[in-house]
Amino acid sequence: MQFDGYLPEPCVLEPEQITEYPDHLELSEELQEQLKQWSVPQAAEEDMDPDTYYDCVLSNAPGWKVGGWPAWNSTDPRPRPCSECGTGMEVLMTVATFEEGDDAGNSWSPYPHPGAGPYPGHRGYNATGVQIGSGYRQHLFVCPAKPEHPHIELMT
Numbered sequence: 001m002q003f004d005g006y007l008p009e010p011c012v013l014e015p016e017q018i019t020e021y022p023d024h025l026e027l028s029e030e031l032q033e034q035l036k037q038w039s040v041p042q043a044a045e046e047d048m049d050p051d052t053y054y055d056c057v058l059s060n061a062p063g064w065k066v067g068g069w070p071a072w073n074s075t076d077p078r079p080r081p082c083s084e085c086g087t088g089m090e091v092l093m094t095v096a097t098f099e100e101g102d103d104a105g106n107s108w109s110p111y112p113h114p115g116a117g118p119y120p121g122h123r124g125y126n127a128t129g130v131q132i133g134s135g136y137r138q139h140l141f142v143c144p145a146k147p148e149h150p151h152i153e154l155m156t
């Protein structure tokens, strides 16, 4: 197949509404400092690294999603102005290689459904079989002022 890794495998779609927050790098220095103080006891309770606790547990949910915040795993945040009108672009959707990662603790585990369990052909945290780069995510940004303005993408 010419596009092996880009064509999703048939799988069950069970959307859930979640709340996530901006990457810590998008917050003010004052808020970052408050988060640092808050993360120490929180991370200790869950035996996690306080330096990455917020981003792993509250910030960017892994997996495919509509809306939400971009993950800045491989680059620093930078403004994404619309090429037509200059409005700051927002994430329309994210296509992800993995639904949840080893560093995400249990906060992003899918909501358990009664009777749900492993099904034939279950592929764990890569149910779609889609592979973005070496396990990355692909964000599609859209202009919130005029959706018909050109979209941009970012792989993180």
Ligand SMILES: [Zn+2]
Pocket: 082, 083, 084, 085, 086, 087, 143, 144, 145, 146, 149
């Ligand atoms: Zn625009």
